[in-house]
Amino acid sequence: MPIGTCPECDADVHVDTDTDKGELVSCEECGTDLEVVGLDPVQLDIVEEDDLDDDEDEDEF
Ligand SMILES: [Zn+2]
Numbered sequence: 001m002p003i004g005t006c007p008e009c010d011a012d013v014h015v016d017t018d019t020d021k022g023e024l025v026s027c028e029e030c031g032t033d034l035e036v037v038g039l040d041p042v043q044l045d046i047v048e049e050d051d052l053d054d055d056e057d058e059d060e061f
Pocket residue numbers: 006007008009010011027028029030031032
């Protein structure tokens with residue numbers, strides 16, 4: 001089973017062998033949601049959980 005490193009807390013994060021890029025895993029140490037961005041070696045990126053509201057649509061005056 002491949003192991004990645006949590007960018008948040010440097011803990012080992014186990015990734016399923018059939019995991020594909022773009023899948024999400026959770027760090028068991030800190031609970032951060034991580035996206036698989038690489039598989040050989042396993043690379044993990046923190047998923048920002050900010051709500052993408054409609055803020056992008058700023059009012060046009
Ligand atoms: Zn972590």
